Amino acid sequence: MIPSRKTVQSPENLNGLYASIDLGSNSFRMMIAKVNYLATGIQFQTIDTLRDTVRLAGGLNQDNELSEESTTKALAAILRFGDRLRSFSPNQVVAVATNTFRVARNAKKFIDEAEKLLGFPIDVISGNEEARLIYIGASYIAPMCVGKRLVFDIGGGSTEIIIGDGHEPKLLESLPIGCVSFSQRFFSEGIIDEENFKAAQNAALKEIKAIAPFYRKMGWEQAIGSSGTARAIAELIALNGLSGEPHNLPVEETGGIITRHGLELLKKNLLETKHIERLSLLGLKADRKPVLPGGLAIMIAAFEELGIEHMEITEAALLFGSLHHLHNQSKHGANTKKKGILKTLFNAIGKQENIDTRYDLIEQLGKRFNVDEAQFKRVSQMADFFLDQLPTFKKEDRKNNRKLLTWASFLNEIGLAVSRADYQKHSAYIISNADLPGFSRLDQARLAGLVLGHNGKLNKLPISPGYIDWHLLFCLRLAHVVSRKRENSALPLIKVEQNPKGFKLKISKAWLEKNPFIQFGLNKEASDWKKIEWKYEIELF
Known part of the structure; x- marks a missing residue:
């Protein structure tokens, strides 16, 4: 759990602003949001965002230590975050660090330096706590669902799988498989062929198989993908016409959906190019290209083993989940409104x-x-x-x-x-x-x-x-x-x-x-x- 902190109401947080920071294995992300009090609860309205693709998991050496190069790049990003938050008070900011910091032997040294630059405490959270916060965030921002939902989040170094009902997670797991670690492990030279893609997919299947029976037994009515990997895959499927029939609405293509058919067509595109640098797809960003093969292999394995046919996409759930956790701690006070x-x-x-x-x-x-x-x-x-x-x-x-x-x-x-x-x-x-x-x-x-x-x-x-x-x-x-x-x-x-x-x-x-x-x-x-x-x-x- 994120440790609770004594909070003090200050002039700064009377403006209703909160900041959430996610020091992930692939990207460092920060979101500043305003809290709106609604008749049915609270809503965080995003005001500002910052993102740096530091790919920290790629900086781990064989001894599981962060390299000097990756550390320098990561600390530079945190310095920028800290500068943006100079006017914030401690009860307005929550910062969490995930899988790479759980496994890096020199993580404490990094965190000590990072906290000085950021100006706020950084909590290295467990895999289960990461999964819990991801689900809470998704439960507030994902499409409405009656019944249980499955939330699937592929990070740079780990993948969180959660089933919950309403805002409460019921079953959660964090697996040591991620888009950065898998891309480095199976596609380090940028070559994509049947052999190494199958090896990556089988490695993901092995991890998911161990927990799949419990998830299938509990069941769900809705599947949600909340990570940058899931959003990137959904965008590529939509923008490149890999999703099948259009929705026939008088507005632009909606995107936001992953299907088995779309995943297979995207995989086919990767295999046909044979090398990641030759991959040319509409909407494929340069910083996403190197980690796409590993993330796609994990996603396909999940669809196959968990029997997923259709997955909707939402925003970065961990950031929102951390904000809700912080707000609950701050005891900002009940602010009810009359029925709208x-x-x-x-x-x-x-x-x-x-x-x-x-x-x-x-x-x-x-x-x-x-x-x-x-x-x-x-x-x-x-x-x-x-x-x-x-x-x-x-x-x-x-x-x-x-x-x-x-x-x-x-x-x-x-x-x-x-x-x-x-x-x-x-x-x-x-x-x-x-x-x-x-x-x-x-x-x-x-x-x-x-x-x-x-x-x-x-x-x-x-x-x-x-x-x-x-x-x-x-x-x-x-x-x-x-x-x-x-x-x-x-x-x-x-x-x-x-x-x-x-x-x-x-x-x-x-x-x-x-x-x-x-x-x-x-x-x-x-x-x-x-x-x-x-x-x-x-x-x-």
Whole structure:
């Protein structure tokens, strides 16, 4: 465990800033974050980051001592970190050192010098403590999950595998296999062939096999990759078209997913180049190239032995886990807020009792851009009313879709803060690029797609026939049309239907004749759908 420290409230930490430092075997990373108090807990908003690829594990000699060259480079990085943190107090900073410092014989000498340069204590944590903090961090920032999740983190010198439920780890292990150590051990000359890749994969399999039965017995509903290796692999798969069918959303490629198929295609690319220096892939960074083969071999071995088919990716979990640990120690004080408008409305609709933390994040983002809450209520209630009338399709997650529709209703106008012209494009851009912990990359892209398409001409949207959210888009657009006056006047009963060829709505003829503005909007909406070859019928009664 990280030792507890006596903390003192100081003027510096009243600004809500905290710093987390991870002295890893491949990279040294620092994150400065602001703590936001939400109705459902706390959220760390990243303010600044620093990263140095020191590859410290590569500086271990045969006697497990850090070389002078690697030590000099590593201490230079820590000096920069220390300079950035000069105004911070001790209860604002947590620094942990991982696998290389656990095995290096001269680690204490290094840590003593590093603490002087950094200005704060550095804790060399055990493999199990590293795994615990990784899981805690992932549990707060990974895509939402009902049930247990597996978190898999390939570091430079070790790999942590954890199963947990909620924010609590249940089963955890730290294995002595890492992307730096394996790349040096099996691909030291940069040569990549069937023989040495198989040897690396088998070595990883041997370690994972020893613990796999316990993990398979416990089981999980979601697999998460949290390391730099996992993120790099997911990006390479996405950017180089190795992931199979596209997601068919009207926004950029989401990435953030690792599949068995993608791993095999990436391995094929490596083997065909025969040497790491000749490897040319979109998105492959120079500092990642030397350690990619070892990391990929470990990832493939894990998928094979643990039976993983699909893995989502999240940010550096150890940094976030350390921040939550530090914040819990500091006893910063309870800071509760009243229930937000999103959760209040959702409970009023009566769709779900347990509200997830993503509601607070969406509300925070919307309020940053001065969302019109009264208009949101009108649009959201109407969109939800329309969705209730449509059939639930096979394999549709209606609960999650209802949430997406509510959030899209809340955020669709945030682009007005940039410009009235094409504001939906600005709204979608903001959502696509916002930090939204708890969202999968796919759901974040779907949310941006709904906001982009909620208004304007449909034939200008780059949506393929396989787009999965047509019915949600229909509900959101119709709600936008009938609520466009921004008045709380009574609306007539509007019935909607969906069939394979399109949509149909039934509305009072007498009421429409008294509301020509909305009548014009509905006729235009029907015309827009017909331009993309969807039937849109308005039946008057």
